[in-house]
Amino acid sequence: MAQLSNKTPTIGGVYEVGIGAGSQTDEKWLIAYFERFGYRVGKIGSLSAEEAEKLYGVRSALRSIRLLHQDSDHGLIRIMIWEKPVNEGLGLSPMNVLGNRWGAMLTADIYNIQNHTEEAIAQGMPIYYVPPQRAEIYKLEKRPIPFLENYAAVREMCLIQPLTRQIIFQRFGYSLPFYGKINPDSFFKSSQITHFGMVIYKNQENIDFYGDVLGLLKVKEDSDYVSTYDEPSARAIFQLEKHQKYGATDFDNPLSSKDPTKALSGRLKIIWFSPDSKLEDKFAYSKPGSLGYSLYTYKVTNIEHYHRKVKESKATNVTQILTNEFGEKSFSFVAPDGYFWTILE
Structure with a gap:
């Protein structure tokens, strides 16, 4: 059971977009591409297939790389390299x-x-x-x-x-x-x-x-x-x-x-x-395990507060508070509108 926190609950702007990748070629291209937009490599971490399934609903080993941008505390990128991607993602789908x-x-x-x-x-x-x-x-x-x-x-x-x-x-x-x-x-x-x-x-x-x-x-x-x-x-x-x-x-x-x-x-x-x-x-093609843009995250303090609020809401597939690939407290859920989210501390 998660230990309760006495920290004041806070949430920032959208912290990251998760970008699914299926190969080292994808990984290298994404890093090189976003470096041109001012990003740089930060934390690197991994999960086993069993751990990834518990947090993201995908039974595949996962290696992730967080890309930072100057001193920003939001608007970051998480490259998620799946050993077994689920599908090709949104691909060249239009905006509508x-x-x-x-x-x-x-x-x-x-x-x-x-x-x-x-x-x-x-x-x-x-x-x-x-x-x-x-x-x-x-x-x-x-x-x-x-x-x-x-x-x-x-x-x-x-x-x-x-x-x-x-x-x-x-x-x-x-x-x-x-x-x-x-x-x-x-x-x-x-x-x-x-x-x-x-x-x-x-x-x-x-x-x-x-x-x-x-x-x-x-x-x-x-x-x-x-x-x-x-x-x-x-x-x-x-x-x-x-x-x-x-x-x-x-x-x-x-x-x-x-x-x-x-x-x-x-x-x-x-x-x-x-x-x-x-x-x-296209909801099935924009959730973890998919290639391309497939996850948004928020970073919070007092993650237990947000876990309780989400569990009491109409959100579905709410996971337990687990440890993500970067060693951070984290849980995931599907919002009532159908979007997959992850909250981390």
């Missing part, structure tokens, strides 16, 4: 599938990444790509006078490869001091992952699980399906058809703020489609 996962990164040079992407496609590399789109993240009080007034906007691109799923964005005309810290020495001038994405059908009770049970701060929730086929950026990134529409809910570290200038990165962005959108269900 149930169970989708992706990580967004801030860059200071989106066009360098675009150049490499287009050259990779020309060389025949398997890539799903949406070129940089102009978008306005924050509603403008009035339209700017072009060339004479400041224009706050972003360019965002979608870059999906067999093992990686990225939204990469660059800000123009404004800055947010705590939402993404670019590594200036990195080749692609990139930050840690600033937010992690999910796609579900709208179900308010499932959405509120993250605030009510995990204690995250809801910083924004659309009142309706505000993103439609008529919005060029949303249509391009999510490959919307005319009948499809979605809204979004953002959950942050409880120490974050609804004031964008004080907001902390590490956001969980839940994209909720209308039930008549008829999305393909």
Whole structure:
């Protein structure tokens, strides 16, 4: 039985994305690739098949490598090399599938990444790509006078490869001091992952699980399906058809703020489609054992508190508190919306 802790329960932003790999070739490529975005190798650990099954529901030996980014305490990467992967994962699936996962990164040079992407496609590399789109993240009080007034906007691109799923964005005309810290020495001038994405059908009770049970701060929730086929950026990134529409809910570290200038990165962005959108269900391909993006984690203090809260909720497949591959207290569960999560201390 887990020993009770008297520490005050705390939770941060989304800590890691787990990326499934099936070979040393995958492992070496992922490390080299994310080093270009400013990451570096941190802890390395392993579990036997029996231990991995208890924590992740996968009967396969596991070796994991945590990738760090400068001094960040969120937005990290865990490469999970499975001896016996379960399936090929999300692969080149587009963004509008149930169970989708992706990580967004801030860059200071989106066009360098675009150049490499287009050259990779020309060389025949398997890539799903949406070129940089102009978008306005924050509603403008009035339209700017072009060339004479400041224009706050972003360019965002979608870059999906067999093992990686990225939204990469660059800000123009404004800055947010705590939402993404670019590594200036990195080749692609990139930050840690600033937010992690999910796609579900709208179900308010499932959405509120993250605030009510995990204690995250809801910083924004659309009142309706505000993103439609008529919005060029949303249509391009999510490959919307005319009948499809979605809204979004953002959950942050409880120490974050609804004031964008004080907001902390590490956001969980839940994209909720209308039930008549008829999305393909890919949940079986975005959980541990799958290749590619297949796990999100949170890091907490007083893990016993969160284990109790999750067990008392409508989450399923809640494991005991165990020791993960890095020697950390950890437990896993499936949230009411169908996403697989791991909490660690």
